[in-house]
Amino acid sequence: MPYSLSELTIYPIKSIQGISLQSSEVDFSGLLGDRRYMLVNQNNQFISGREHPNITLITARSLGNNQWLLSHPKMANKVVLHADTFPAEFLSVQVWDDVLQGQRTQNDIDTWLSEIAAEPVKLIYFGTTSQRYTSRRPETPVAFADGYPFLLTTQASLDDLNKTATRTIEMAQFRPNLVIEGNQAFEEDRWKRIKIGEVEFENVKPCVRCIFTTLNPKTAERIGKGEPLKTLGKFRLLGKEGVTFGVNMIALNKGRISTGDTVEILEYHEAETYLDRR
Structure with a gap:
């Protein structure tokens, strides 16, 4: 099964509900309107x-x-x-x-x-005089996202998390822009450079997760038992940085991407090391 883009989401206002898209223009600072x-x-x-x-x-x-x-x-x-x-x-x-x-x-x-x-x-x-840049790629602009213009997750990694989580975790709790399917669980850790549709993306760093992920996206209530952070802490703990899920990406060119687009892995790098204590 080829890798493909299964979900494409923007959040017009930081922290509000996401909007699912069929396609989007990609700028260096993020998806159009994100x-x-x-x-x-x-x-x-x-x-x-x-x-x-x-x-x-x-x-x-x-x-x-x-x-x-x-x-x-x-x-x-x-x-x-x-x-x-x-x-x-x-x-x-x-x-x-x-x-x-x-x-x-x-x-x-x-x-x-x-x-x-x-x-x-x-x-x-984020108006005409607004300027902000990412920390690890100071030449790359970003709007009001936490740190980087694109967050990528994969369905296989969510499925793997849900095998041992004490509550069913929804992808919406992680608020990604890009969701990929067809890969093995956490294979995205090793992707350095990928291409989706017309656009190449670079993996900058794993995304460290916080208490925001414990909110039920439909009710805004805590889902209980510290999930998904509790389970992620057993196998996705990255030293003193915290637990990770998904990867922070930057775009290397502008263009259009659409759900269903094939995802090409152009280059790999060595992934961070995690101890699985599940």
């Missing part, structure tokens, strides 16, 4: 589903013409985000250790989101 917005608190520091699980239930639907319709199961009203109306107002905002200029969006959106987050927040856009 994590171009994020919420910040009164100190202009980003907030996420780690400390505000309720925001993970926000859904976005594209209306075209740079517009998104936002909804939440606990909110009676929906709101429209319209990028063409944003003021030319920029703030210094912080994402982890990075400080960059982010563009203000709409007051009505801020009010709506503040009710969901249960504290005053602002929605920030």
Whole structure:
């Protein structure tokens, strides 16, 4: 069975529900429309589903013409985000250790989101003056994703995890952009350079996972027993860095990719060593 791209997902606002796509344009900073917005608190520091699980239930639907319709199961009203109306107002905002200029969006959106987050927040856009780069590839841009523009996981690795996890783990808990099928479990650790559709990608590093993965993507509640981190800790512990699942990727060129595209492994490298204590 050839390797293929089985899922393609963007998250327009950092930490909200993902949107499954059939195809997407790939830029160096990520899939088109992926994590171009994020919420910040009164100190202009980003907030996420780690400390505000309720925001993970926000859904976005594209209306075209740079517009998104936002909804939440606990909110009676929906709101429209319209990028063409944003003021030319920029703030210094912080994402982890990075400080960059982010563009203000709409007051009505801020009010709506503040009710969901249960504290005053602002929605920030990765605008024309926004610049941010990855740590291990300082020439590679990234928007509001945690560290790298693409996260790749594989179905075989999830299936292997679920053989010993005490709860059934869904792929959505890991919030990948790219899901591959047809390979052996954790074979992606060894992929240095791959090609999907028109685009070549490079594997930069394993993705260290956090408490965000313990949220049920449908209810925003903790799934219990510390899963999947508890089980990953038994066979995917990478020294002092933490437990890993999936790999952080960068794009080596621009182009289009689609679900069903064949995945070619162009180059391998030596994988990190893990002790399996299951």
